[in-house]
Amino acid sequence: MRVLISGASGLIGTELQKQLLALGHTPIALVRRTANNVNELEWNPSLGQLDSAALEDIDAVVNLAGATTGKLPWTKQYKAELIQSRLDATKTIVQALVKTQNKPKVLISGSASGIYGDCGDELLVESAPKGEGFLADLANQWEREAMKAPSGVRVVLVRTTMVLSKELGALGRLLPLIRAGVGGQLGNGKQWWAWISLPDEARAIIHLINTPTASGPYNLTAPEAATCKELVRALGKELKRPTLIPVPAFALKLAFKEGAKELLLCSQKMSAARLLATGFVFEHPTLQSACAWVTQSE
Numbered sequence: 001m002r003v004l005i006s007g008a009s010g011l012i013g014t015e016l017q018k019q020l021l022a023l024g025h026t027p028i029a030l031v032r033r034t035a036n037n038v039n040e041l042e043w044n045p046s047l048g049q050l051d052s053a054a055l056e057d058i059d060a061v062v063n064l065a066g067a068t069t070g071k072l073p074w075t076k077q078y079k080a081e082l083i084q085s086r087l088d089a090t091k092t093i094v095q096a097l098v099k100t101q102n103k104p105k106v107l108i109s110g111s112a113s114g115i116y117g118d119c120g121d122e123l124l125v126e127s128a129p130k131g132e133g134f135l136a137d138l139a140n141q142w143e144r145e146a147m148k149a150p151s152g153v154r155v156v157l158v159r160t161t162m163v164l165s166k167e168l169g170a171l172g173r174l175l176p177l178i179r180a181g182v183g184g185q186l187g188n189g190k191q192w193w194a195w196i197s198l199p200d201e202a203r204a205i206i207h208l209i210n211t212p213t214a215s216g217p218y219n220l221t222a223p224e225a226a227t228c229k230e231l232v233r234a235l236g237k238e239l240k241r242p243t244l245i246p247v248p249a250f251a252l253k254l255a256f257k258e259g260a261k262e263l264l265l266c267s268q269k270m271s272a273a274r275l276l277a278t279g280f281v282f283e284h285p286t287l288q289s290a291c292a293w294v295t296q297s298e
Contacts, residue, residue: 002057003209004041004104006030006089007064011168012160015202016062023206028058030065045088052099060209061097063109063146065089069135070172072259083138086110090145098150106154108205109146111217113161113194115139118266121192125271126159126217135262143217156208157217161194161270163201164284164294171235171294178232181241187249189229192269194221197284197293207280214278221270224286234287238295 003020007013008029017027028039030050035042043050045065055061066086071078090109097103116124117131130140139159149155164171177183196204201220208214226234236243252260272282284290 001025001059001209002028004028004030004055004058004061005064006043006045006062006093007066007110010064010068011163011165011198012201012205013062013064015198016064016205019199019202019206043092045092046084048088048092048095050092050096052096055096055100055104056102058104060106060108061093061104062205062209063090063093063107066110066142069112069114069259069263072256072263074134074257074259079134083141086138086142087145090142094145094148094150097153103150103153106156106209107146107149108156108158108208109143111143111146111157111159112139113159113219113221113268113270114262114266115143115159116268116270118262119269120267121269123269123271124194124219126219126274133262134258154212154215156214158205158208158220159217159270160201161196161219161221161268163198164195164290165198166294174232175235175294178235178241178243179239182245183232183236183241184243184245184247185229185232186247186252187228187265189227189232189246191228191265191267192225193228193231194219194268194270195226195231195287195290196220196222197290199293200282200284203283204275204280207278211278218275219270219272220275221272222282222285222287222290223272223276225269226287231287231291234291235295238288238291 020027030043031040067081114135117136232243
């Protein structure tokens with residue numbers, strides 16, 4: 001397959017490219033500069049510019065573009081960037097798909113667990129209603145733009161949660177603290193943190209590209225649920241480090257304001273049942289297996 005990817009240089013995009021190449025496919029990266037080779041395609045989502053003719057020989061499009069929500073605190077200006085970076089990219093891709101004669105078969109478009117809001121202990125399936133808050137509104141707008149893709153293009157919305165990687169992503173700040181023996185739970189630690197390993201995130205995207213019956217929203221989350229306290233303890237156990245120093249909720253709210261409430265202290269217990277029903281098999285289905293992978297040396 002020839003797979004066009006926005007956000008190709010990000011954490012998930014980089015892993016996705018690596019896995020596609022290993023499987024014999026050709027990833028094509030959308031870039032905002034002049035393309036350097038045949039595996040890059042220039043675009044300008046801020047201006048809605050993407051050559052629809054270049055999509056004629058593309059089999060699938062994966063839309064991962066968007067500024068990171070992990071940059072805290074969210075200023076008014078940065079919140080506007082979070083919105084526009086996602087909506088501009090998605091609108092530009094959809095408009096190009098409308099104009100393309102020989103359309104790609106599938107659009108895999110990014111979304112996020114934030115769409116559910118803070119739901120306590122409720123098990124969240126894809127039919128759960130949109131929650132409240134900035135991230136819920138953001139994810140909802142993002143999904144609605146992707147669903148405007150023309151008929152004949154299968155649309156899959158990948159609701160991504162905390163992606164566990166060895167160095168970057170959600171654990172980028174937390175892992176060094178745990179390695180130093182000064183890490184601990186955030187707040188009371190009882191909030192559910194849905195999670196997925198980086199390899200499984202990319203594998204799930206490729207699986208959904210190759211599953212003709214897959215459409216609509218899918219939770220990209222591991223089947224074993226974990227609270228913040230359980231996840232931090234599991235990482236500490238693998239690293240043989242104590243995790244006894246909690247970070248008080250008030251300190252997080254003071255430092256990160258809205259972002260602390262919606263990202264760090266928010267409780268989301270997500271179900272992987274719909275993804276599992278497509279036949280997907282996780283490489284890291286349990287918290288122990290994921291933490292062992294995260295903490296092992298290359």
